[in-house]
Amino acid sequence: MNILRRLILGATLTLALPLPLLAAAAESYPSKPIRLIVPFAPGGSVNLMGRLLADNLSQRLGQQVIVENRAGAGGLIGAELVANSAPDGYTLLLATMGAQSILPFLTKQLRFDPKTAFTPIGEFASLPNVLVTAPDLPVNNLAELTAYAKAHPGELSMASAGIGSVNQMVGELFMLKTGTRFTHVPYKGVGPAMVDLLGGRVQILFANVPGVAAQVKEGKLKALGIAGGKRAAMLPDVPTMKEAGTCDCVVESWYGLMGPAGMPADLVDRLSRELRDVVATPAMRHMLAEQGAEPIQGTPAQFAALIDTESKRWSELIKEAKLAE
Structure with a gap:
């Protein structure tokens, strides 16, 4: 094949590619800072978890991950911001059990569907x-x-x-x-x-x-x-509720990473892999242990299943206890 024919064939193949694929090929992710929306005010365990995650992800991704606190409505204001963002991986949510699996069943004023508005990336810690x-x-x-x-x-x-x-x-x-x-x-x-x-x-x-x-x-x-399912390292002398013979109450507050709905699968896979690698580092595990947290290396599918399970549990309890508006 001569040079002219190769050039013509190359141009034809390039024109045949969809525009999103051309854009993805031209620009590697991430090419600019990433916003991590923490849907609570500075201070407290949620904010601390967000900053630990942002610092460690920044090192892995080669771009700054900036924590942006958007407090209000028990985490729903920050969650709504992410739900309405472009699914390009530059706006992510520090997801919590309350905002994802409890509050949506307590209010009728929700302006997004928690089942369809987000892309689960992975759980990374529980308390x-x-x-x-x-x-x-x-x-x-x-x-x-x-x-x-x-x-x-x-x-x-x-x-x-x-x-x-x-x-x-x-x-x-x-x-x-x-x-x-x-x-x-x-x-x-x-x-x-x-x-x-x-x-x-x-x-x-x-x-x-x-x-x-x-x-x-x-x-x-x-x-x-x-x-919890086992005793806490910070309070080793305190029995679990099951050990105490009172009730089998296991409620561990979890923390995860999510993006808006519609994120490309390859981008989700990349972020999920980076998240698991961050959690695997001795430094991150040490920092989580200092906060009394259990490190979790969850996949997107596992995180989605957890959210579904928790949502079912709390929606049933809210209905049984007659807590909804």
Whole structure:
């Protein structure tokens, strides 16, 4: 084949390629900084997880991953921003159980469909939850708490970070499984809830282990049971709820990475692979362990299945407990 024929054939093949493929071939991803939307305010475990992930992904991708906090509505405002973004991999979401699998079933005002608005990329960490009480509450284990609550229905106040928060939902699950009844007192975040718990104005809180471990070790709070499949490394002496013989309540707050719906499969595969590689590094595992988190190397399919399972569980509980608007 002479040079002229090769040039003609090459031009013909190039013109036959779809424009998106031409663009992808001309520009390797990523060619500019990536936004990671953290749908909560700075401070707290979610924001910390987002910054850990952004720092480590930046090193892997060779482009800066910038954390952008978009707080409000329990994470739904940030999630909506990502749902309405271009599916080009430059706007990603730090996904949480509350925003993806709980709140959509509590409100009728949602402006996106959580089942179809996102592309799951992978789960990367989970945090166990623990039931803690004020130190002056006259109970020392879950059996005593359950007995006390049944003898005094509605008298114990259960704090939470707000309506639809994971704190509330773990408590609702506990009440359904044990036949107890607490009075739910929602706050605007875990911080104010903790202040009143430590001050004795409320008696119970279901919280992420890292958020209360220090107070438990100092004797300012009592930890009665881990809502997880195993004991927490930060509180090794606290039994799981199943070990305590009270209920098999396993609620681990998970963190994952998502993008808008319609992301190309090759881009999803790339980001998922990079995410798993980040989680596999000793540095990332060490940082997660310092936060009391369990590292997860999940695939897009596994993450999608987790979201479906959690959504079914919480939608059924919300219906049974009559919590929806």
